[in-house]
Amino acid sequence: MNTMSYKTVSANSQTVDKKWVLIDAEGQTLGRLASGIAYLLRGKHKTNYTPHVDCGDNVIVINADKVVLTGQKATDKEYVRHTEYPGGQRFTTPKELLMKKPTKVLENAVKGMLPKNRLGRAIYGNLHAYVGAEHPHEAQKPQTIELDMIAEVIVAEMKTYSKKKAISIDYNPNNKAVIYADVQMLKIILHGLLLVNCIIT
DSSP states (O other): OOGGGGOOOOOOTTTOOOOEEEEEOTTOBHHHHHHHHHHHHHTTTSTTOOTTSOOOOEEEEESGGGOBOOTTHHHHOOEEEEOSSTTOEEEEOHHHHHHHOTTHHHHHHHHTTSOSSHHHHHHHTTEEEOSSSOOSOGGGOOEEOOGGGHHHHHHHHHHHHHHHHTOOOEEETTTTEEEOOOGGGHHHHHHHHHHHHHHHO
16 A cells, blocks of 8 residues: 555645736635635635645735625725724724725735734735836746636646546536545535635536
8 A cells, every 4th residue: 555645745835836826806806816816825725724834825816906895895895993092992994994095905805814913913914906007026026816617726736736646536617526536525516616716606
């Protein structure tokens, strides 16, 4: 029996492969966009995802000021902060925050979906949100992806893994189903499908 076939491989700072991806936020729903970004930042689309390691990608978001909030959230939702002085509690709506700090609405949404510890703060540093279509990261040659492409990104990672393990993996874009034949991949596949179904449906 090949015992390496079911050995768990954990990532670390030396073995992690961090890529640069570009997402256009124009016209995207805030919550769905933020969940997709958080998924990529955490690295849950990778076969060597390790919960205690910063193994996600660097995500560049352009047109962060053009996200869409459904219903009356732009005026009814409130952000609460405190100046740390007596009576210093302050309330701000997304509409007001978009006028003052356009990228902060998206950044707050993504930050709320990350771990609340040192790892979460380190992962949050991999998010680069900008107003407009320009960004200063052309040298990194980021890969442009859409939210619907996250399913394809997951399958691409699994196919890379399958070449090493001689596994058959296929993706059906009609029903967003992944056919797999490795128990070790089950957790990653379930993470991916839950997010893909949340985004696409």
